[in-house]
Amino acid sequence: MIKHFFTECFIVYNDLTFLVPLLARENLFSARVTFISTSRLIGKSFARVADKDTEKEFERRISEHSTMIHKVCRMYAYTEADRQDLFQEIVIHMWRAYPNFRGQSKFSTWLYRVAINTAVTGLRKQKNLITSYEAEHLPTHVADERGDEEEQWTQLNEAIAQLNEIEKAIVMLYLEGRSYDEMEEILGISQGNLRVKMTRIKDKLRQLTNNK
């Protein structure tokens, strides 16, 4: 409501600026000064309110989708410290890119794009995020599962950790139950290509887990 009010004020302010040269020409100097200071004040207030609103909206959206970011961090980083760093990096990049988000795609799609891009290109220095993994840092299954399944889970996790970043992204989106349509939108890979890759990844994982 307040935001709309200030938006309207801002539009009116922009429209009224056409009057300024006219006022100046008519030597209505004091009127012009009053007009400019008032409109600047409105402009500033609008910007401040808009910023606060944007921040709150962003915070709410991130909090709602934080599980997704944690899952991306889990997929690309294996120590708690690395995950925290990656989480922070993703949120910073999301905040910077947020003004460009116009709702043309789903928020989750946009979030995955930023998160995967950050993970793939953004953490060159921390080599362990890219290539290697440490078994003790891999996630463990929920406590009530059978020991045998737990071992299989660990094996599969180890196998996933050996995939490259793009394969990891495909696996993660697949596990999340995202449609191939959405996966195409996130990754920019055609659906046909994605299906072929998925089959190959499954074979690769099967081989990796069988070799253990």
Add this chain to the structure above:
Amino acid sequence: MELDDFKQAWKQEDHKQTTTPDIMELIQQKSKGPIASLQAAFRKQMIAVTALMSAVTITQVKNIESVSSHLLFWTYIGFCLSMIGALYLNYRLTHKMESMDGAVKNNLEQYVTMMEKRLQWQAVGARIIIIFFILLLEVIPLFQHVRMLSTWHALPPVVRFASYAAYLVFQYYLSRALAQKKFGRHLDHLRNLLNEMK
């Protein structure tokens, strides 16, 4: 266990154990990624070159009349200004590389292209600077700083030009090795990823 069996387990996993940090606090933090470090490096270099240029100019203020006709002095100022310009262009380029909201494949393509472009500019820039200084070294003593004619220019032209060529070759390999060490592996890795996506 097949990947499809893993789906349920993935969803069941308790992510609540991981606490979400304060978002508002996070967005106030500075990025620690490689692009941010590159930007910081360019910023520092711009400040350093500006400070150096200002320092030299200030120390020469007393001799402004004699210095104003010195070719070397103006060359140095011109060199510093072009360095600042080049660093600023690099800085702007890294800003473009920060965009992370495109589809992963497009983003990666853009990132790799920009990175390659930047490294190419850097290599070409370094060579141009060296050639420029070689030319300067050869030409200046003919007009000013005649003292140099009895030192470096006293050597036979073959030796001088062979040294220049050797230096250019050395610089070529050194800059390649440094670029490979600093960005090469990362860039190769991203290029491989990109090829796999095609």
